[in-house]
Amino acid sequence: MFILPKNVKIIEVGPRDGLQNEKRLVEEKEKLNFIHALQDAGIDEMELTSFVSPKWVPQMADAKNIVANSKRIGRQFVLAPNEKGAELAIEAKANSIAVFVGVSNSFNQKNINRTTEESMNALEPVIAKLKNEGIFIRGCISTAFYCPYEGKINKEDVIDLCRRFVTMGVDELSIADTIGMANPLESYELFKLLQVEFADEVLLTAHFHDTRKMALANIFAALQAGIDRFDTSAGGLGGCPFAPGATGNIATEDVVNMLDSMGIETGIDVEKVCEAVEMIAPYVSQPIETGMYRLYKNRGC
Template identity: 75%
Template sequence: MFILPNNVTIIEVGPRDGLQNEKKHVDEQHKLAFIKALLGAGITEMELTSFVSPKWVPQMADAEAIIAGTERIGRQFVLAPNAKGAELARAADVRSIAVFVGVSNTFNLKNINRTTDDSMDALEPVIAALKADGLFVRACISTAFYCPYEGKINPTAVVALCRRFAALGADELSVADTIGMANPQESYQLFTTLKKELPDLLLTAHFHDTRKMAMANIFAALQAGVDRFDTSAGGLGGCPFAPGATGNVATEDVVHMLDTLGITTGVDVKKVCEAVQMIAPHVTRPIDTGMYRLFENKQL
């Protein structure tokens, strides 16, 4: 008999994580329409954009306009990888800010030219300032299972990094299978440990579907007691600094699975598919998720 949560929170990451690696420029008005449609589908937590250098991630150059043009509903995050990004986010009156660090030293060096320890040292005053101002801090833990450069990651290193974020005052941990190599046993074991070690923090699972294991990993995480999941409408996404990382697990497919399990999300699958339909003409990645195919064929 499976013990599963009654309710699950879906954190929509499509507007940021889903679009950041898109080669084709997506105009501001299309992003805003996408976000509005997702809010209309019942999404109450969403990662809208990121305050990063346009030189490195040009797709996010319109961050201020996206924040200004989005109705404030629920908890809305922006990614701010450093002090400058956090400063810009605060100036835009963002109240929930995500920071990120990879467990893998090599990943961090390739991504932000710092080791994991150096990255944490740099983030410590940033997080302290955000918490002093009463902001919500979401800590994204990249390469929590496997790294494209170092291979399998030791779970003890993941727990240690999560503990360090907890000590700094982070409100939430988003623990990511960045390149989609985890299996359900690894998912269950790591999230069981984290739930036990850090019971007072919000714990979110973030799976990429590179090897079509994301749904199985989510089910394993559900059994471990996780009730928050990052998903991306249309399965959009992929990290520009993680070779081999394909799209995130699709919001519409995850919500459908949870619906069939009797787990409440408050998210309307058909309306998510309508949001995907709006953004699909503006991205190069083909949308080929299970529920979206049914929607296109008028079977949903």
């Protein structure tokens, strides 16, 4: 008989991962309203924004103001893809910074025009600098299960990349099913291996996309493997321009509802999450149709 955790930490990624590639430009005021509503729902770990070139990602041009005007509750992550991004994040007084790399060379080159090895070499001095600044560092690992260009990813390659991140001194590893192809057995097997090797050294977080509607099942499998931290996105917002066919992240409201129904505490109010989704819905280009949000619109959560 497996033992499930009594408490789970939800890391909300909607304001960054959910909106970064949104076709419509969402105004700073609306982003902040969204962020504050999610915080009021009980979410105290969140990806706020990304310090990337506004030339390439205009949606994140307001990153400095987003950090300055968000409530300082728990860990509020910003993504810094390179040394320049990290410098800007430090200047903005971000207290937690995420860096990322893909296990797949092909995906990494499509994403940031570098191989995985080149990315890790470039990140090493960045992580060292962040550690010297006393900043919490989150290492995000993309394409941990499948790559849209290379197919199935070898578990040992994922573990090797995790080892390198741990050696560099990151505080957390977020392992992503970037294109939503993983099945529950694959989820359990990989996260069990990661839990055995790294649970005493770093926080382990699972990040699932819902392309094939298996994200909730994958989360349940990861729970059985001992994982108690999950990235989710309110409204299921998000996707990846370098992963053809990949849809949004698993919806925060659906994950919290599942955990609540299983007696697992998150400290998050589902109805308030749905209220936050309703606030951002008019400003995104695709209709939001997650399970709990549909219920909320029809008769409330």
